[in-house]
Amino acid sequence: MSSDNGGSPSRRALIGWGGAGLALGAAVAGGAVAMASGDDTPQPVGDAVPFHGAHQAGIATPVQDRLHFAAFDVKTDDRDEFVQMLREWTEAARRMTAGEAVGEGAYGGLAEAPPDDTGEALGLRPSRLTLTIGFGPSLFDRFGLGGKRPAALADLPAFPGDNLDKARTGGDLAVQACADDPQVAVHAIRNLARIGFGKVAVRWSQLGFGKTSSTTPDAQTPRNLFGFKDGTRNIAGTETDRLTRHVWVGDGDGPEWMAGGSYLVARRIRMNIETWDRTSLQEQEDVFGRDKREGAPVGKAKEHDEPFLKAMKPTAHVRLAHPDANGGITILRRGYSFTDGTDGLGRLDAGLFFLAYMRDVREGFIPLQRKLSAHDALNEYTQHVGSAVFAVPPGVRNADDWWGRALFSKEA
Numbered sequence: 001m002s003s004d005n006g007g008s009p010s011r012r013a014l015i016g017w018g019g020a021g022l023a024l025g026a027a028v029a030g031g032a033v034a035m036a037s038g039d040d041t042p043q044p045v046g047d048a049v050p051f052h053g054a055h056q057a058g059i060a061t062p063v064q065d066r067l068h069f070a071a072f073d074v075k076t077d078d079r080d081e082f083v084q085m086l087r088e089w090t091e092a093a094r095r096m097t098a099g100e101a102v103g104e105g106a107y108g109g110l111a112e113a114p115p116d117d118t119g120e121a122l123g124l125r126p127s128r129l130t131l132t133i134g135f136g137p138s139l140f141d142r143f144g145l146g147g148k149r150p151a152a153l154a155d156l157p158a159f160p161g162d163n164l165d166k167a168r169t170g171g172d173l174a175v176q177a178c179a180d181d182p183q184v185a186v187h188a189i190r191n192l193a194r195i196g197f198g199k200v201a202v203r204w205s206q207l208g209f210g211k212t213s214s215t216t217p218d219a220q221t222p223r224n225l226f227g228f229k230d231g232t233r234n235i236a237g238t239e240t241d242r243l244t245r246h247v248w249v250g251d252g253d254g255p256e257w258m259a260g261g262s263y264l265v266a267r268r269i270r271m272n273i274e275t276w277d278r279t280s281l282q283e284q285e286d287v288f289g290r291d292k293r294e295g296a297p298v299g300k301a302k303e304h305d306e307p308f309l310k311a312m313k314p315t316a317h318v319r320l321a322h323p324d325a326n327g328g329i330t331i332l333r334r335g336y337s338f339t340d341g342t343d344g345l346g347r348l349d350a351g352l353f354f355l356a357y358m359r360d361v362r363e364g365f366i367p368l369q370r371k372l373s374a375h376d377a378l379n380e381y382t383q384h385v386g387s388a389v390f391a392v393p394p395g396v397r398n399a400d401d402w403w404g405r406a407l408f409s410k411e412a
Contacts, residue, residue: 170387
């Protein structure tokens with residue numbers, strides 16, 4: 001926050017937030033980060049997800065209960081200023097995912113300056129917070145990055161039935177915050193937006209709840225707002241072979257700076273739940289190709305029984321989406337349910353915020369959605385109203401690394 005309104009300059013303006021944060025020192029051991037926070041009370045780190053690694057956390061990480069997703073527009077044309085923001089975001093992410101306050105904390109500093117942390121997560125556990133950053137296609141129109149855009153970061157075509165709201169579509173970059181405590185997730189996005197003020201601005205955001213995909217094989221498959229289990233055959237976070245084959249970008253897949261990363265498609269899917277709730281149980285089960293109680297495929301007894309696709313109706317969602325019906329196409333899904341008030345016509349604005357990670361958008365989401373948008377019986381009850389795609393770089397390796405370093409380095 002600047003002093004343009006006549007107030008005192010912030011500590012960030014006085015001594016530089018990034019410099020102050022680094023001067024506090026960071027002790028890194030085994031992926032856990034311990035830093036001074038301006039609070040002498042020991043901070044619990046038992047449920048912290050390691051921030052450093054070959055891949056960003058929040059992709060193959062076991063799915064947390066809550067989501068705050070935000071897409072940003074870049075407002076600065078100064079490359080150095082933007083890079084410095086990414087460095088400061090990375091430092092803040094290290095601290096928050098470890099359960100620490102940002103910078104010098106929410107209190108105890110200069111009384112004349114705004115605190116470095118907004119304070120609403122004080123005393124809360126890390127809650128398995130993960131922060132995952134992605135770069136949108138439009139970012140590559142800036143900062144001389146045009147030649148570094150991966151071919152796999154393809155613009156999504158217009159699919160049949162799309163009714164996209166421009167205010168909920170696109171973005172130069174995005175941050176996915178997942179945690180088991182909604183206040184921890186909201187705190188994370190809020191502080192990144194505050195640090196980036198004047199350089200980036202929130203374009204749109206989405207809150208989500210309840211796990212709608214499972215990345216732990218022994219976890220109970222959660223249900224979507226239609227009441228059906230969602231994510232039975234999703235890639236598990238422990239299936240390293242499948243992750244390598246379908247999710248992580250390989251060394252020879254494209255630009256070197258993306259090796260170890262992934263590609264994210266985000267879709268806001270509105271569910272016409274009032275219509276669905278007046279549909280017979282038999283039709284509901286025919287639409288999905290599974291029974292509602294157990295989640296078993298048609299003609300089978302248990303949820304994880306191998307489905308016999310031809311026993312389902314040709315328009316059944318499972319039959320159309322199954323890898324066996326799509327040449328093996330497989331994506332990792334991390335969806336969350338949402339309810340955002342009403343649509344002004346007495347109906348709930350509710351649905352699924354669909355997040356899917358894959359090795360190549362051209363070979364993953366696009367052919368799959370082309371098929372589903374043309375034939376899926378679910379289309380009668382859903383509509384895609386928001387959309388974005390992002391290149392998700394590899395993980396931050398150590399305390400000297402930062403989000404996007406390989407992309408912005410002169411050698412990349």
